[in-house]
Amino acid sequence: MTVCEQDRDVLARTLWGESRGEGLAGMVAVAWSIRNRVNDGREKSWWGEGYAGVCQKPYQFSCWNKGDPNQPFLSGARQIPFRELAQCRLAADLVIDGKVPDPTSGATHYHATSMSPAPNWAKGATRTLELGHHIFFKDVP
Template sequence: MNATDKDRDVLARTLWGEARGEGLDGQIAAAWTIRNRVFDGKAKSWWGEGYAGVCLKPWQFSCWNQNDPNYAYLSGAKPIPAAQFAQAQKAADMVMSGAVPDPTGGATHYYATTMPKPPAWAAGAKETLRLGHHIFFKDVP
């Protein structure tokens, strides 16, 4: 799969929207969950095609929901702080190029521990990593 400039931009915006407070390691982990969806081994994936397709799949990454406070930044209506976006771009580049190993152990899902309660899907999934304010999972039913 050849990633495009749009893939890189959408991935970096997603990382900023989902994990800007987690530091580079947390953003790398979030990026790997997206990469694991991109390369799920299916010819026509439910997740979407390419990084942009996976990130923009409706209701998968809440930062892209139009009612989310991050959406104004991700859509370009408000500017993302340059230093924060540069870090998200760095994480996106590192993961897209394969320069860093997957710290999530193959996770395709995560949720923020700041949520009032875990999502229903987490009950039957295998936890692979706790990092910062996120818990990562694979084998989600």
């Protein structure tokens, strides 16, 4: 799959919106869950096509939803601080370029540890990792 500059930028912005407080390891884990959706093996994936398509598919990553406080930063209406975006870009590039292994063991979903109760989709899913303030899952029914 060809990855364009827009894919890298949208993934980095998604990492800022979803995991900027989690350090590089947490951002890499979130990026891998997105990569696992991108590479799900289906010709036309439900998740969307490519990194930008997966990240920006409505209601998949709340940071892109209208009304979310992160959305103006992701859309470019407000500026993300340079150093923060640079760290997100590093995590995005490491994952896209296959420079780091998948710490999530194939996860396609995650939620914040603060979510109580857990989302309905987590019931019956395989928990693969808890890192920082996120819990990762695969085999989501």
